Amino acid sequence: MVFSSIPFLYYFLPMVLLAYFITPQKGRNAVLLIASLLFYAWGEPVYVLLMLFSILIGYLAGILLEKSMLGNYKFLTPKAVLSGSVFVFAGIFIYFKYTDFFISNFNAVTGLSVPLLHILLPVGISFYTFQIISYLVDVYRKEVPAQKNFISLAAYVAMFPQLIAGPIVRYASVAEQLEKRTCTFIMAESGIYRFVIGLAKKVLLANELGALCEGFRASGDKSVLYYWLYAVAFCLHIYFDFSGYSDMAIGLGRILGFSLPENFNYPYISASITEFWRRWHMSLGSWFRDYLYIPLGGNRVPKVKWYRNIFIVWLFTGLWHGASWNFVIWGLYFGILLVIEKKWLLRILEKAKGVRNCYVLLLLLIGFVMFNASDMSQAMSDIRCLFGMGGIPAVSAEALYYLKSYGVTILVSVIASTPAMALLATGIQQKVNAYPVTSIVWQVTKVMAALALLLLSTAYLVDGSFNPFLYFRF
């Protein structure tokens, strides 16, 4: 089930909220778990068993890990338990996500034709597997005690607001809330606003930009201008698609009494690629930092090893996004850019104020064109065409038409991808708070705006427009 759908918004969500809030505190994790399993099973009824199996293994491994740390088992060291369980999760993850990728590469190298298994990727496996692994590592590091209550752990892993597209929630950050959380009107209000803003970002902007990108792919009238239009549209599309989903997840979390981590912080205003990755998919970045980069030694190692660590992290970041060479190259592309920045460029960029944003946006544009290609040859062809080396005209009728037709959508998206609107809202809030009347007017305006956005998004959904979630495939 997806958040931006009529069944979720007007059937599933109200039922779940009703059941959740009429249930006493101690039963709410069970309600949340049941709701999450239904949410997952709605589109993936078979793979719900795989998720439950993963949770069970994680639950048992956590307890075993804690007991082994107390010296309860002579031959079972904590390291062995952790390694074994991570091995199991990595195995499941690799089997479902990469088997066909390995087979096709094996076939390409050996000339054999081992048949592909065509394994259907379980939705959200990349997110919940990483959450379970982080839980086990945190228990191993004694940062959190093992969760003794299966329902609580299962509610954490399967929590429907973040189950299928993140943010990747660390167990440590919600451990206390799983035991006891308070739902306040202030949290609910901010949760509602956040959810509606996320929904509008997804439905009114991301879906529209996605339709433009789909139209581009199907077009027989491509031109350099059309490639640029597509590249810009895709950069905005993926941002609003993913950050819209994260906003909805965070908003739902707040309504339910959870504080889920932020996942985006206006990444397109970054002054360097290094900064971009501190603002984009922050929960994944911090996961790789804490569970891969730092255990490898981080930057407290000789330079050669430091660079190696960076490349390993970015190789895995690329692979996490998809089992295809263009994702691997995409990851390494950012790895190289980060190394170049760390070694030379950051110092120059600090002084080049006007140019650095253009530099970042251009490199991101190329990166996302690569990201959205079906394979490496299409990625290279797209990049060539982007720079006028594809033997296509500079301008085409279709490009001009869609530029005109999507001009306002793109303009609104560009503005919405900066903190301008949030700063404006904060500024108004501070000013109106000084007087009771203006404060009430502002409050009414916010409520009306939220209802208007909900209504508009619903109208778009009712008309059945383009509505896939990009990050479902990861």
Add this chain to the structure above:
Amino acid sequence: MSNSKVSVCVVTILYVVLVLICLFRPADEFSASERRKLAQKPQFTWESFTSGKLAGEAESYATDQFPFRDAMRSLKAEFSLNIMKKADTNDIFVKDGYLCAMEYPMEEDSIIRAAKIFEGIYEKYLQDSEVNAYFSVIPDKSYFLAGKDYLSMDYELFFAEMYEQTPFLMPIPIEKNLQLSDYYRTDTHWKQEEITDVAHLLAKEMGVQLAGSYEVKTLDVPFYGVYYGQAAVAAEPDAISYCTNDVLDNCTVFDYENNKAISLYDIEKVKGRDPYEMFLGGNISLVTVTNPAATSDKELVVFGDSFARSMVPLLAEGYTKTTMIDIRYLPSAYIGNYVTFSSQDVLFLYSTSVLNNSITLK
């Protein structure tokens, strides 16, 4: 009460009202504006659940049965066109008060496919007979409206290619005899009362004279065309009219698909799903019009689409028998079971919309 409490309560109350309407509102069976059946509540079975079919059906049901569906669709269309300044909504654009589908791009494969089907008909039924075979392409509204503001195919190229691919048919270009006002504002079709000059041209090219004076009767029913439903924008309805005279009144019409006599204009169908189906019985595969007072002793066979249905009554005036064959519903391989070709005039009369999407032709 704190501000947050009030805000949450207001939003919750309105949300709950909408949810309750969703849950308890009786389901509609049919959408008049979209001219389609709406999805009904899916039946839960374990198999449909595990296969994911239930999720898809429930999604269709929830979306189709959403309260105030037409108003919601209009809200989306108006916001999209007027606030977000999209040039079209659901590939329909609004210009000079007309709703128009973008016929774009030109599908070469479709042209070739249509030409191959016509060639098959010609080789199987016509080439060894003494028929005279003609071909006219009817431009869709985009031909007049798109200009440089909207995407449209190169119509001159389209006409040239279509006629070039069908050298066995004698072309009768009609686009110069048409203008935008000959078409309905909210529908794809032309108006019968505005195409009498085209009927005269076709008849003349085929060597037949039409008397050509008609009484135009306008029906007192608002005609919301197909684009009205697709675009979901606010638009005034059209008025649907038809041409008649004593000769046409005395014609007999037979529907071979349902094996019954029907009337030239079925006024009851104006109240139905598609008012344009009033012409010659609507989407019927094979119809004949017999005219005891024809101006010639010739017979005519028309291969055509829904545009041709409103043209056939006008042409029927000049022929003793006019047969209308719609190969979207009657595969061309079976035509020989119903029609014997000898010395008739044969007219292929198709709109650019059908020819550019010829997958529907059989």
